[in-house]
Amino acid sequence: MATLPSVTAPAHSTTAETTTPRYTTALSAVTTLFFLWGFITCLNDILIPYLKAIFQLNYAQANLINLCFFGAYFLMSIPAGKLVARLGYKRGMLLGFGVAAVGAFLFYPAAAQRVYGLFLGALFVLASGITLLQVAANPYVAILGPARSASARLTLTQAFNSLGTTLAPLLGSALILSRLPKLSNATSAAAIDVTAVQIPYLVIGAALLLISLMLSQVNLPQIELATEQVADVEAGSVRAWHYRHLVLGVVAIFTYVGAEVAIGSHLVNYLALPDVLGLNPEAAGNRVAYYWGGAMVGRFVGAYLLNKISPAKLLAFNAVAAVVLVLISISTSGEVAMWSLLAVGLMNSIMWPVIFPLALAGLGRHTEEGSGLLCTAVVGGALVPMLFGVIADHSGLRLALLLPVACYAYIMWYGLRGSRRAVVAAA
Template sequence: MASISPILANSPAAADTGTQPRYTTALSAVTTLFFLWGFITCLNDILIPYLKAIFQLSFAEANLINLCFFGAYFLVSIPAGKLVARVGYKRGMLIGFAVAALGAYLFYPAAAQRVYGLFLGALFVLASGITILQVAANPYVAILGPAKSASARLTLTQAFNSLGTFLAPLLGSALILSNLPKLNTAASAATIDVTAVQIPYLVIGTALLLISLMLSRVNLPQIVPATEAVSAVDDRSTRAWHYRHLVLGVVGIFAYVGAEVAIGSHIVSYLSLSSVMSDILIYVRNLAANLGLQRFINPQNTEEAAGIMVSFYWGAAMVGRFAGAYLLRKFSPAKLLAFNAVSAAVLILISINTTGVIAMWSLLAVGLMNSIMWPVIFPLALSGLGRHTEEGSGLLCTAVVGGALVPMLFGVVADHSGLRLALLLPVLCYLYIVWYGLRGSRHTAAA
């Protein structure tokens, strides 16, 4: 297991002052950011089938949505890391909010013009703002407290990120997918109500600005990562990418985000297959009735019913992160990461080889296994970086481009060989994460 302590060796929380500083207010403020970008990111899972229907897209073409959204991480993360290092965590987050709000507002003219390219451009701007927020907030949470609890603390804040991803499919399905016509043809696509996507993103843009205003009034403590004390193995390094465990962690983030997004973005299409769920519309209606929620959950078509089930995928991640915040205080983060990755691969293989409720619930349960992957890989990879922490955070966030490239490859395989075979791609991603947890996260100087 790689130690996380060196990241925080010189932070105020770790200093020998006789008392531990309390950062409850600051941590609560930053946690709201995790909730909001979880909500925004997960709306892509609803946006993909919606735009696929409007523009009659193939799976590969529909995944241009993920390419533009997560591609922004690849292009913006390193400049964002330099920006945050220059202006500080708080100002970096405020800039991120402003850029993200602009992207959300651009959805209004994009929908009015019914031009796919404008949608993609709006998504890129929105994702650029989210990227700046990610680069600023993730290391800030890691530094904001005792070093030994960095993984647990980041897992707890990520749980609120998962709360956003849980709510987004429910609201998105009701507001967006319910407006899809029963016949998926070019003629019926022309009748789709574009205000279904305009209004939600106008609300999101306004919420981003309001939270930015509130954050500007919160007194966030100035936390500076260690600038001098670095571990002996790192003394020969001059840049962040000289740390082997960071470079391998970048690949780990790439694999994790790629697998998670590839699955989440195609659950609606997967569960809509008659070979997987013979009638998911009836199943979801009966499930809502059994839970006494029929007044709130009453899907009108197959896509909306499948979209509702996406909330269980992300909801499982939320439950797993709350549980993980406790478990990571009891068990080795690296070993728990490997266990979850093995479990995710097994669950996908079960889904591929079964049908009906087993195929559905085994795939949805992968969300539970995903729960701790980001908040464990991130601090493991940043461990011992000292003055290179911001640069390392930028590199790690750059790896979120996996959410663009892996789903694109997934879509190509799905177009040619079907969704079941395409699910083998996430299995390969999880197998790498198993190796990273067991071996790759160990501190070893780069050659």
């Protein structure tokens, strides 16, 4: 079984901080990974309205993009966790970059053949590589320094992830949505140049390989193994899923990713509604940058606040604020409806980097297994938007926004009660 990765100072060291400086370079290197996968993930918000128009899809059909992308987390996270435990964090990340690059390059033949199914396949391969990166990099950052600052450290690296999600809508709108004319019938849809996605994804694939090459040259420190820190209760048949706060954390990740993706993926269509702002696709796509930009700002601010405020309490506060903002958007129109929904991105900012370490706290040698379970919960980004799409097809986008409200309500409860550590009896 895996042993506990730890950054605790050796027994004869006077302070844990004596080991901290050697992690600075490693943390800087890993932070670059967060930027690129944020960019790739958020580009789906541009891809969905683009392919929806080209292939004349309804909301549920368009959300097959999210199903294939985030469904890869469900299918691949646990195998990825075992692979990382065997290969190590660095080799796991390098392999993840390679697989993701292959997925990005597959967009070229998918566009050339003009087949929706090929796009979905390319997205699944791309997401499988990103899943491996997530499983390796998130716990690596969490344990790359003192445990007490894990939430702040992960929040800071996630801020650079948000920088990627902020730039993606701007570049995607300029390079992809700008090529999308107003459609009146299926004939005009067939005339759209689907190859607009080829160059952006070829560049992404090349960037993945380049960063992989750079990372291979960085000397990442080996995390010391501290088997003596494993609690007695962990001996025997206790597994990661016997920790109540981890299991509830898995649900929290599921609801957080589901709510964030459901809102982000439909912002272009929401802002195009006549009773909101009636924006054209390119203009609406540019506004999506504010949603993800809010998350970026919130994560930089959160990296400071999490050293001053209880992470669990801050998580609950942000969840309540998100509920209020979504309800305001549902009940208003025009600029108020737009800005209140875009402001939800600010509230999303610290959710992932707080839930992740809260759920992994005290898992010891089960940390890798717990990380795999948490990343599996990213399937919320596949299932919640699908349900959102079904509701939107039948009742409209406004009513569908009540689904993220329910998700944020659960996250509030997790911050206040569900994140408390407890180990249930093994079966």
